[in-house]
Amino acid sequence: MKYEIKYLSPVSLVLSSVPLVLFCLGAIGGLLAFVIVPNPQIEPMTSMGRLMATGVFAVLYMLVIMALMVISAVVYNIFTYGLGLRGVVVRLAEAEDYSADSADAA
Numbered sequence: 001m002k003y004e005i006k007y008l009s010p011v012s013l014v015l016s017s018v019p020l021v022l023f024c025l026g027a028i029g030g031l032l033a034f035v036i037v038p039n040p041q042i043e044p045m046t047s048m049g050r051l052m053a054t055g056v057f058a059v060l061y062m063l064v065i066m067a068l069m070v071i072s073a074v075v076y077n078i079f080t081y082g083l084g085l086r087g088v089v090v091r092l093a094e095a096e097d098y099s100a101d102s103a104d105a106a
Contacts, residue, residue: 030061
C-alpha cells in the first residue's frame with residue numbers, strides 16, 4: 001500500500017514526545033561538552049555551574065531544533081497542500097502475525 005503525506009500538523013510536532021527526545025539528546029550533548037570532555041576555557045567552572053550549563057544547553061537545543069522542525073513542517077505544507085506539489089510517498093506492508101507462532105513454540 002502506498003500513502004502520500006500531504007499535510008504535517010506543526011502542533012502535533014510540539015505536543016508529541018519529540019521535544020522530550022530532543023531535550024534528552026541535548027542533555028547528553030551538554031554532559032559531553034561541559035562535564036565529561038570539558039573545554040579548557042571552562043575549567044574554572046564549578047560542578048554546579050557545569051550542570052546548569054548542561055541544562056541550559058539542553059533547553060536551548062530543544063527549542064532551536066523544535067523551531068526548525070515547525071518551520072520545516074509549515075514550508076512542507078505550503079509546497080504540498082497549498083501549491084499542490086507531490087508529498088512524501090510511504091509504502092506500507094501488512095505486518096505478519098507473530099503471536100500464533102510464539103504460542104505454538106511454548
